[in-house]
Amino acid sequence: MKTNFKKKSGNTLRVIPLGGLNEIGKNMTILEYNDEMLIIDCGISFPDDEMYGIDIVLPDFSYLKKNAAKIRGIVITHGHEDHIGAIPYFLKNFDVPIYGTRLPLGLVNNKLKEHGLKGKLNVIKAGDTIKLGNFKVEAIRTTHSIADAICLSIETPVGVVFHTGDFKIDYTPLDGEPIDFHRLAEIGNKGVLLLMADSTNATRPGFTASERTVGRALENIFRDSKSRIIIATFSSNVHRVQRIIDNAVKFDRKVAISGRSMVNVANLSMELGYLKVPAGTLVDINKIKGIPDKNLVIITTGSQGEPMSALSRMAAAEHKAVQIKKGDMVILSSSPIPGNEKTVSNVVNRLYEKGAEVIYSDIADIHVSGHACEEELKLFHVLLKPKYFVPVHGEYRHLRAHAALAENLRMDSKDIFILKNGNVLEMTPNSAKVTNEEIPSSPVLVDGLGVGDVGNIVLRDRKLLSESGLIIVVAAIDRASGEVASGPDIISRGFVYVRENEDLIEEARAVVAKALDKCMRENVKEWNTMKSAVRDALRNFIYEKTKRSPVILPIFMEV
Numbered sequence: 220m221k222t223n224f225k226k227k228s229g230n231t232l233r234v235i236p237l238g239g240l241n242e243i244g245k246n247m248t249i250l251e252y253n254d255e256m257l258i259i260d261c262g263i264s265f266p267d268d269e270m271y272g273i274d275i276v277l278p279d280f281s282y283l284k285k286n287a288a289k290i291r292g293i294v295i296t297h298g299h300e301d302h303i304g305a306i307p308y309f310l311k312n313f314d315v316p317i318y319g320t321r322l323p324l325g326l327v328n329n330k331l332k333e334h335g336l337k338g339k340l341n342v343i344k345a346g347d348t349i350k351l352g353n354f355k356v357e358a359i360r361t362t363h364s365i366a367d368a369i370c371l372s373i374e375t376p377v378g379v380v381f382h383t384g385d386f387k388i389d390y391t392p393l394d395g396e397p398i399d400f401h402r403l404a405e406i407g408n409k410g411v412l413l414l415m416a417d418s419t420n421a422t423r424p425g426f427t428a429s430e431r432t433v434g435r436a437l438e439n440i441f442r443d444s445k446s447r448i449i450i451a452t453f454s455s456n457v458h459r460v461q462r463i464i465d466n467a468v469k470f471d472r473k474v475a476i477s478g479r480s481m482v483n484v485a486n487l488s489m490e491l492g493y494l495k496v497p498a499g500t501l502v503d504i505n506k507i508k509g510i511p512d513k514n515l516v517i518i519t520t521g522s523q524g525e526p527m528s529a530l531s532r533m534a535a536a537e538h539k540a541v542q543i544k545k546g547d548m549v550i551l552s553s554s555p556i557p558g559n560e561k562t563v564s565n566v567v568n569r570l571y572e573k574g575a576e577v578i579y580s581d582i583a584d585i586h587v588s589g590h591a592c593e594e595e596l597k598l599f600h601v602l603l604k605p606k607y608f609v610p611v612h613g614e615y616r617h618l619r620a621h622a623a624l625a626e627n628l629r630m631d632s633k634d635i636f637i638l639k640n641g642n643v644l645e646m647t648p649n650s651a652k653v654t655n656e657e658i659p660s661s662p663v664l665v666d667g668l669g670v671g672d673v674g675n676i677v678l679r680d681r682k683l684l685s686e687s688g689l690i691i692v693v694a695a696i697d698r699a700s701g702e703v704a705s706g707p708d709i710i711s712r713g714f715v716y717v718r719e720n721e722d723l724i725e726e727a728r729a730v731v732a733k734a735l736d737k738c739m740r741e742n743v744k745e746w747n748t749m750k751s752a753v754r755d756a757l758r759n760f761i762y763e764k765t766k767r768s769p770v771i772l773p774i775f776m777e778v
């Protein structure tokens with residue numbers, strides 16, 4: 220890493236994205252002004268195909284650790300995992316108050332309980348303004364695919380930073396609270412220094428449809444079907460779940476809920492009043508046996524084909540309570556997140572094989588996105604009239620498209636910054652520039668209980684193991700003479716099936732024996748040198764014979 224000896228210039232606002240740029244996930248942004256820091260969101264991302272065995276991915280907190288005393292608080296825009304998922308890991312390192320609306324904080328609270336943690340959670344409402352040091356944060360109602368989402372208008376000593384959070388413009392949201400456009404216009408009139416806006420759908424023309432259109436499509440399915448209906452959706456999409464329950468009630472069906480996160484979020488949402496379920500509607504998933512197919516709907520997790528989710532288990536015939544049978548109607552009410560298409564189509568195929576009818580986004584209007592398309596983004600730009608613009612929440616192509624959109628609205632390209640995670644945008648009331656600092660922002664990998672202990676080297680090994688398997692060479696060696704007392708033996712996993720390749724294994728043994736012999740003749744007694752000799756000889760032999768490169772692990776025992 221570069222060391223930067225230049226003194227930070229005082230009285231500037233530093234905007235530092237730790238995550239969320241060139242990726243959809245682990246959103247986290249720092250606003251830093253002299254001795255104070257405000258954090259917006261604290262999310263996780265999910266591992267990509269190359270991250271073998273990794274459960275989740277966190278932002279890098281190391282810059283924050285160095286500046287822990289400066290942090291005034293975290294403000295949460297809404298309750299999706301890519302905005303709140305890293306909070307438990309954050310709170311293991313920092314004692315910092317968290318601000319957000321009721322639903323996201325309820326979800327955070329559940330997570331903290333699972334981790335055995337307590338946090339200083341402060342509920343705010345849309346319309347509230349809170350003061351955190353030099354930052355005055357106003358929460359503004361917005362619409363998204365989860366209830367209780369807000370935009371943030373943050374007054375800083377150098378000007379207003381407006382962060383949209385995730386949003387789409389829904390004029391007819393199910394909870395009846397559209398975006399406060401009057402307030403956006405007022406804020407725009409007073410002057411916005413920097414706009415940071417959601418870019419997820421910046422490559423899509425037009426408008427995102429209202430959540431209500433999904434309601435209509437669902438209603439048609441419920442009206443026409445006499446089958447058992449199984450619907451997979453995001454557990455956090457409380458509005459969608461409400462729509463399903465409304466239709467169930469209307470068409471005389473009981474509702475069973477499957478999947479841990481679906482059960483958790485449904486319970487929390489009912490408790491907080493976001494989800495309204497008439498008494499007698501819900502049935503335990505383990506007690507659905509006697510209910511006629513036409514009177515049952517099962518709401519489940521797994522709309523992204525997640526391997527351990529309830530829907531995947533149903534598709535694999537591994538679900539305890541639900542066996543997919545001929546005639547079942549399965550609905551995947553979400554679009555695959557980029558990268559998940561393959562796992563989703565696997566699940567769809569297996570459901571078809573079991574005789575189910577499957578409806579997914581390719582063939583019906585059963586999902587709408589939670590993110591703004593071009594025309595909606597334009598409205599935000601026009602209302603807020605920012606001096607500077609940073610597109611956020613998107614892969615590079617999304618950020619690029621959003622920047623082009625702003626240019627089309629007559630913004631000067633020098634006032635638009637496509638940042639990378641770890642960049643520092645330094646701002647005064649009439650200037651903005653990217654410094655040459657690089658704040659650490661590499662993905663921090665979580666595997667089981669280990670946080671950050673799996674790095675590039677471990678990942679490389681896992682990749683090699685997954686591609687070509689493992690060969691272990693075991694030998695007992697007399698330390699004093701360097702003589703092989705027993706072995707060498709060869710054990711392999713995931714390389715070739717030993718019983719059908721006895722000749723190859725036998726030859727490999729001979730190669731190892733020869734390498735050890737040579738070490739003894741040359742009086743090499745240092746074990747690491749001997750191990751390298753064995754590894755090199757065996758690697759060359761195996762590659763020549765099979766064109767494969769398994770991981771080779773020599774283990775010597777002293778006798």
Ligand SMILES: [Zn+2]
Nearest residue numbers: 299301302385
């Ligand atoms: Zn998001």
Ligand SMILES: [Zn+2]
Nearest residue numbers: 297299363385
């Ligand atoms: Zn979101």
